[in-house]
Amino acid sequence: MPVKSEHIPRATIKRLAVYVQVLENLIREGTDVISSELLAKACAVNPSQIRKDLAYFGEFGVRGLGYYVKELNTSIKSALGVDRVWRCALVGVGNLGKALLNHHEFKLRGFHIVGAFDCDPFKIGEEVSGLEVVCTRRLKEKVAELGIEVGIITTPPERAQRATGHLVEAGIKGILTFAPTRIAVPDHVFVEYVDFFHHLYALAFNLTLIEDEQ
Template identity: 70%
Template sequence: MKSEHIPKATIGRLAVYIQVLENLLRDGVEVISSEKLARACSVNSSQIRKDLAYFGEFGVRGVGYYVQELISSIKESLGIDRAWNCALIGVGNLGTALLKHQDFARRGFHVKAAFDCDPDKIGKEITGMEIVCPTHLKERAPELGLEIGIITTPPDRAQRAANHLVEANIRGIINFAPARIQVPPHIPVEYVDFFDHLYSLAFQVSLGDNN
């Protein structure tokens, strides 16, 4: 069961749970108690139970959680038990790094097309993928089954990239560019701004300096 009323913080913690559980599975752990899982995820056990309760009943009383089963259940709940085809716009340093990041495909997110408006980049290949002008995104999207857009352009080009994605009927966008974009309300947008985290960290460190 999915609900739009599930807090974003819960979704974020579920992603952490998956990461921790996958590491446990690689270490040969098949069953884990809620207390041990909570410590590994840096939360309390009641928080884990509350987060999982949004999607159903998990775990066995007196036993704990079966790791593989819990991974599969969380992935199904989040909608990541299937492959998602992605388009990336902006093949600069960050875009290139993301294209080379092998964890994308391993986690079910397959970057099927790379776009850039720089004439010096168009036609070149990166990780075996030809860089194409974004004006061709609309025609490429249906044939490649593109559903998610990844924006890694400079800030002044982010809106134009978003417009191309909207015209191509992309269903959701993750924006790494340090700029806000305008899209129709039915298209969810997630922003990834490293400076948000740096500002937050600097504030926390400065609090320690003042104590």
């Protein structure tokens, strides 16, 4: 799936992921065709927004009709590069790390966690969700051996930067981190932050606002 246009807004990518979410629900419900208007309603966005977002990648609709749900879903996933398997390494086998290793949704969506790493000697050798926990020092070796392209950090914040170092050293170019801290990486490495607290803070702010208004 070639990109039609130069730069694609980050917000567009985020919305495309939402469209996929909603489209997969529609597929399960058996809906064959949907208009940008209805899809927009389900995603809580503007219909033009959807059409514009899709236009970055090509023409997927049928005028006078709408979009074929399955086809559109396939096209978006192809555009995003998630129509394939991505092999991932998880660093930090604590509570959250274990939960993610047991989270079937990852495999379901093409993100296969094929390596689990920790620096705690008590955890090394332990088996979690069919994976043996390996010493973080062996990350580089394992990344090469298993063809890993994405790193997932679930260490405590104070160890996130070290984990990042190991991942970058191993040649990883994409990192998803759950640690509530900023990490520093070279320019060619992409980082995505999953931070519950950003969201909780946003909630707190909104709830406080409406309280104050009354």
